[in-house]
Amino acid sequence: MTTVSIRLTAPEISELWGAYMNDSLTACMLKTFLYKVEDPEIKPIIEQSLTNSLNNIKGIEEIFNRESYPIPVAFNENKDVNINSPRIFSDSYMLEYLIQMGQIGMKAYSLAVAFSTRSDVYHFFAKCLHETQQMHEQAVQISLKQGAYIRPPNLPIPKKTDFVKKQSFLQGWFGNRRPVTGPEVSHLFSNIQRNALGAATMTGFAQTTQSKELRRYFQRGKEIANKHIEIFSSILRENDLPVPMTWDTEVTDSTSFVFSDKLMLYQTTALNALGLSYYGLSIANSPRHDLGVHYTRLMSEIVQFTNDGTNLMIDHGWLEQPPQAAERDKLKNE
DSSP: OOSTTSOOOHHHHHHHHHHHHHHHHHHHHHHHHHHHOOOTTTHHHHHHHHHHHHHHHHHHHHHHHHHTOOOOOOOOHHHHBOTTSOOOBOHHHHHHHHHHHHHHHHHHHHHHHHHOOSHHHHHHHHHHHHHHHHHHHHHHHHHHHTTOOOOOOOOOOOSSOOOOOSGGGGOOSSSOOOOOOHHHHHHHHHHHHHHHHHHHHHHHHHHHOSOHHHHHHHHHHHHHHHHHHHHHHHHHHHTTOOOOOOOGGGBOSOOSOOBOHHHHHHHHHHHHHHHHHHHHHHHHTOOSHHHHHHHHHHHHHHHHHHHHHHHHHHHTTOOOOOOOOOOHHHHHHO
16 A cells, blocks of 8 residues: 555644644745845854745645645745845844744654654654754854853752652742742743743734734733743742843834734734643643642633634634534535
């Protein structure tokens, strides 16, 4: 039996569809970066990342065509980007964007590999994972070289191994709170970094959209991101740990059209969905009760914000329907 004769599973088609949407959006972002970047060390990584995204799009189209599966409309340079507009993000923002998207991509592609059983799909996502890992490493090394990379905090080396002896290990609201653990620090620090990039992105989107409704929405997203940054930062400062920098100053004052409202709104809702998944992982790795309560409360805020963005996508006719199961009742009536 040939590979093509084996039907794609629900996880495989869903991961391919999602990757196509994300790569088409990323390609649009990277094309604007490539036209505006000035740093000779950053430009080659943008070029390679753009090549990877375009190759991924082509690879998914080939699989879809063999399956007679409709190609998503997604995003393209002709409709969703104005590459001739003044720059809106600095070179430092672009590098941080590559680093953060590399982290997100590695997580997404590793799951896609785990979900895949058909040989061509498995090897496609394995290739994507490898390329994303290489890009992320290069971006981090350049950021380190330029002194822009903010390293996570260090922890003291214990004199010996030990075990938790009291239930107060879980305590977070009353009495003497224990110091945060390594995993808790890792998630707090990473969530601050993602929110910092998100706040800068929302600033740029709010400046360049021509829609008052979306401007209010993006401004609300910036306020939510800054609120979350402050909560997580206060916990690190309470433990005398450093806090990552923000990226607000890496957004120019340009108000010219750069990205379509559809692209900006999809990017926002997609990042929100990823944020929810990271907060869920943070809860699982944060046994201190107050941290779990913080994450749960902030997740509900993101859920509401995401729902509002999704409704805006639907109202404007921009939300493409993802792969779904057959509507059996409807088929029976037909």
